Amino acid sequence: MDDVGVSKAPIPWWLAGMILGLVQVLAVGLAKPLGVSTQFVVADAKVLKHIAPEYTANHPLIGSDKYQKFGYGWWLDVGLIVGAFLAALLIHRWKLQTTTVWWRHNYGTSVLRRLLTGFCGGFLILLGARFAHGCTSGQFASGWAQLSLSAVPFTITLFGFGMLTAYLVYRKIPHIDK
Amino acid sequence: MLQAIHSKKSLQLFIGLVIGIAFGFLLQKGGATRYDIIIGQLLLKDFTVVKIILSAVATGMIGVHILKGLGLARMHIKAGSLGSSVIGGLIFGVGFGILGYCPGTAAGAAGQGFLDALFGGMVGMLIGAGLFASIYPKLAEGILKKGYFGELTLPNLLRVNRWVVIVTAAFVLVALLLWIEKAGL
Numbered sequence: 001m002d003d004v005g006v007s008k009a010p011i012p013w014w015l016a017g018m019i020l021g022l023v024q025v026l027a028v029g030l031a032k033p034l035g036v037s038t039q040f041v042v043a044d045a046k047v048l049k050h051i052a053p054e055y056t057a058n059h060p061l062i063g064s065d066k067y068q069k070f071g072y073g074w075w076l077d078v079g080l081i082v083g084a085f086l087a088a089l090l091i092h093r094w095k096l097q098t099t100t101v102w103w104r105h106n107y108g109t110s111v112l113r114r115l116l117t118g119f120c121g122g123f124l125i126l127l128g129a130r131f132a133h134g135c136t137s138g139q140f141a142s143g144w145a146q147l148s149l150s151a152v153p154f155t156i157t158l159f160g161f162g163m164l165t166a167y168l169v170y171r172k173i174p175h176i177d178k
Numbered sequence: 179m180l181q182a183i184h185s186k187k188s189l190q191l192f193i194g195l196v197i198g199i200a201f202g203f204l205l206q207k208g209g210a211t212r213y214d215i216i217i218g219q220l221l222l223k224d225f226t227v228v229k230i231i232l233s234a235v236a237t238g239m240i241g242v243h244i245l246k247g248l249g250l251a252r253m254h255i256k257a258g259s260l261g262s263s264v265i266g267g268l269i270f271g272v273g274f275g276i277l278g279y280c281p282g283t284a285a286g287a288a289g290q291g292f293l294d295a296l297f298g299g300m301v302g303m304l305i306g307a308g309l310f311a312s313i314y315p316k317l318a319e320g321i322l323k324k325g326y327f328g329e330l331t332l333p334n335l336l337r338v339n340r341w342v343v344i345v346t347a348a349f350v351l352v353a354l355l356l357w358i359e360k361a362g363l
């Protein structure tokens with residue numbers, strides 16, 4: 001199976017990082033800090049409103065305005081997908097794929113296996129993100145930029161358990177030429 | 179002028195879209211939408227993710243506080259507690275190590291054509307979000323409030339002027355970045 005190449009990123013890290021920081025500043029100036037995970041709850045809230053309107057209306061979280069509108073945050077998440085799509089397309093790196101080098105090196109080519117573990121992982125990251133009131137964008141990146149104390153314990157546990165889990169899950173490390 | 183921008187709803191939606199596109203574009207360009215790069219970071223084999231985040235945080239921190247100082251923006255600190263941050267980080271970390279994406283990079287990866295991010299990751303994320311919503315009423319006054327510290331900021335906690343923290347943090351971040359680069363990571 002052919003990757004688009006686990007090669008060098010298109011632009012150097014410091015350039016991506018600095019411009020991302022500027023995007024954060026722009027976001028704060030024009031609207032709100034960057035954040036991603038809330039909108040997944042919004043999507044659920046909107047669906048639940050249709051299939052269980054009474055439950056939704058009485059629910060302390062998803063009945064509220066914050067979770068019942070497709071606002072700035074929603075369109076930010078939509079834009080994220082579009083932006084990545086455009087960036088990849090422009091340099092001919094858009095490609096449908098399901099597994100990558102690290103994964104195949106450890107678990108073979110089974111797409112189903114990857115989808116199932118992806119599902120479990122995805123489930124946990126959003127659950128964890130909403131516990132912490134934000135994900136790596138909303139709590140970590142935006143939190144640290146605003147010097148919010150809530151970012152500190154989150155960062156420590158995130159990376160601690162992230163590293164431990166990755167170590168346990170990915171035992172074999174492929175050789176990657178950079 | 180910025181007040182007017184903040185209050186126009188339709189403009190806010192457009193701004194969200196544009197900022198989102200820029201965000202996704204940069205994540206792809208920096209290589210962060212690649213699962214291999216994220217797992218590589220967690221396994222300490224590839225430091226792209228940390229380098230991007232540290233430089234983004236340093237830039238953002240300075241810029242956001244300049245805006246605040248000029249009266250052009252206000253903070254949106256998320257109220258926190260040990261319960262929510264520690265348990266959230268734990269659960270998130272485990273999921274992160276399994277999936278190989280965070281919510282933002284999963285969305286970006288999906289945009290780039292990674293079907294595992296779309297059909298595995300994002301579907302899982304929607305269900306996880308739904309579970310959270312359903313158990314929220316039980317958690318809200320309990321574990322989510324354990325060790326509650328509200329919207330506390332580091333400068334407030336340390337009782338110093340925020341620029342002391344910012345300048346110190348910026349120095350530390352730059353030093354860390356230089357060290358990582360020098361170590362060839």
